[in-house]
Amino acid sequence: MEYNQKNVEFVGAGSIPKSNHSLDYIEQLTPKQIVEELDKYIIGQNNAKKVVAIAIRNRLRRQKIQDPVLREEIHPKNIIMIGPTGCGKTEIARRLAKLTKAPFVKVEATKFTEIGYVGRDVDSMIRDLVANAINLVRKEFEKEVEEKAQKNAEDRIIDILLALRKGKSTKQTSKPSEEEIIKNPMLLLKTFVDMSQMGKDIQAGMENEDKSTYEDKQIRDALREQIRRGDLDKFEIEIDVPTPSIPMIQVMGGPNLEEIDMQLQSMFGDLFPKKNKKRKVTIEEAKKILYQQEVDKLIDQEKVKSEAIRRTEQLGIVFIDEIDKICGRGSHHGPDVSREGVQRDLLPIVEGSTVNTRYGPVKTDHILFIAAGAFHTSKPSDLIPELQGRFPLRVELDELTKEDFKKILTIPKNSLTKQAIKLLETEGVHLEFTEDAIDEISTIAYELNSKTENIGARRLHTIIETLLEDISFEAPDLPEEKKHIVIDAQYVREKINHIIKDRDLSQYIL
Numbered sequence: 014m015e016y017n018q019k020n021v022e023f024v025g026a027g028s029i030p031k032s033n034h035s036l037d038y039i040e041q042l043t044p045k046q047i048v049e050e051l052d053k054y055i056i057g058q059n060n061a062k063k064v065v066a067i068a069i070r071n072r073l074r075r076q077k078i079q080d081p082v083l084r085e086e087i088h089p090k091n092i093i094m095i096g097p098t099g100c101g102k103t104e105i106a107r108r109l110a111k112l113t114k115a116p117f118v119k120v121e122a123t124k125f126t127e128i129g130y131v132g133r134d135v136d137s138m139i140r141d142l143v144a145n146a147i148n149l150v151r152k153e154f155e156k157e158v159e160e161k162a163q164k165n166a167e168d169r170i171i172d173i174l175l176a177l178r179k180g181k182s183t184k185q186t187s188k189p190s191e192e193e194i195i196k197n198p199m200l201l202l203k204t205f206v207d208m209s210q211m212g213k214d215i216q217a218g219m220e221n222e223d224k225s226t227y228e229d230k231q232i233r234d235a236l237r238e239q240i241r242r243g244d245l246d247k248f249e250i251e252i253d254v255p256t257p258s259i260p261m262i263q264v265m266g267g268p269n270l271e272e273i274d275m276q277l278q279s280m281f282g283d284l285f286p287k288k289n290k291k292r293k294v295t296i297e298e299a300k301k302i303l304y305q306q307e308v309d310k311l312i313d314q315e316k317v318k319s320e321a322i323r324r325t326e327q328l329g330i331v332f333i334d335e336i337d338k339i340c341g342r343g344s345h346h347g348p349d350v351s352r353e354g355v356q357r358d359l360l361p362i363v364e365g366s367t368v369n370t371r372y373g374p375v376k377t378d379h380i381l382f383i384a385a386g387a388f389h390t391s392k393p394s395d396l397i398p399e400l401q402g403r404f405p406l407r408v409e410l411d412e413l414t415k416e417d418f419k420k421i422l423t424i425p426k427n428s429l430t431k432q433a434i435k436l437l438e439t440e441g442v443h444l445e446f447t448e449d450a451i452d453e454i455s456t457i458a459y460e461l462n463s464k465t466e467n468i469g470a471r472r473l474h475t476i477i478e479t480l481l482e483d484i485s486f487e488a489p490d491l492p493e494e495k496k497h498i499v500i501d502a503q504y505v506r507e508k509i510n511h512i513i514k515d516r517d518l519s520q521y522i523l
Contacts, residue, residue, distance in 0.1 A: 056420040094385040096410030099469020102385040106332040115328040116146035122336045135358045139368040146321035158311040166303035246297035253289040318372045329380040337386030340395035363403045418455035440488040449502035
């Protein structure tokens, strides 16, 4: 399903869209359609897909409530996903964020520690979420000014080339080589001037000023065409590159160094203006550098910030993985001492609070939090009661069966077999997986998960890479007659079975 941008209207360069990009898109998706889209990438886990689809739809329903007081009081129903690693918990949340065009961040609960211990501050997850929202919104704004920014960048390169022609720029100190002369656009400019002179009969009636303007336009158009085709990519020019004049700041020791450093850099960055520095680059590099400069000029950064904060607050999704690892209550010693402390630090963020970021304060009241964990040695009820109450929805994901592995290898758009085929196609190798090969790989993955640690679908990554190791190594040197390779059940057994039989070896390799 493609995102329809027809209803998005921009008043001008850098302005905020009149319509809400993400909510417009979500409005087109019913819970059933959300599940259907997730089915394209994730096999099974229908209960989990259903729960997250309802959560996303409820966001839209809340936006449609006319009473502002009641609308503000409706909070998202946060979700805990319970299931072994590799069963699709993270992928569901990630695909959901992509599908709804929502700001998304994945964090691991084990990276946070109670205040006073070495580790990340829980507020950093919201700062990361806002940073992702900034990138998301900026890309949308950039699409609106892309054409104009490209033209402006080309105009600046053309101005530099014309200045070189008129001798306004620094001259080369050494005699250019023949290859440089061939690629020198100044010679091309002379040709363009001669070509423009061929039309002097047409210009006969023009005034001298009109002739000059017409000739200049012809030269600029011809140069623009050369730049777009890449004919001048290797030619070097000098451009102005802004460099921030910020003093070196280094904070030694203490927790949350990244947040402190970020805030100091942001503060001093505003006090010290940027300076321009001359830099010699190829036109190929200049196109990229000048394009970004022109985009920055055309986009109103303040409007990007305000739109990003609004989307973070209304549409943001935070996925907290390994939440079972911080399940710990009561008095503990050693490494468990901060588990309950981390939960209490997470509580105000999940309940709803205001977090200060470099882009402005962000309210977390309507951010959707999805937590996940295997819960092998603990259970959700081991979380502190207050935190449990903020995750009212719990869904258990199923362990993957042999049939699930077969579907994972063939059905998704990004399946491992499709990835392997496309990768080797770049070497001219045509790889083919037979049905019995898929069946054999699925059987091996299921048995290994049953006998050793259950790592879910991640087991398939290891098996496929081990299976194709020799082919990937030899692919560039294979003769043409051997570039069609069929992977069947026998090939799989030859490559994998000896590893499986040696149990100690299989634990290291597979």
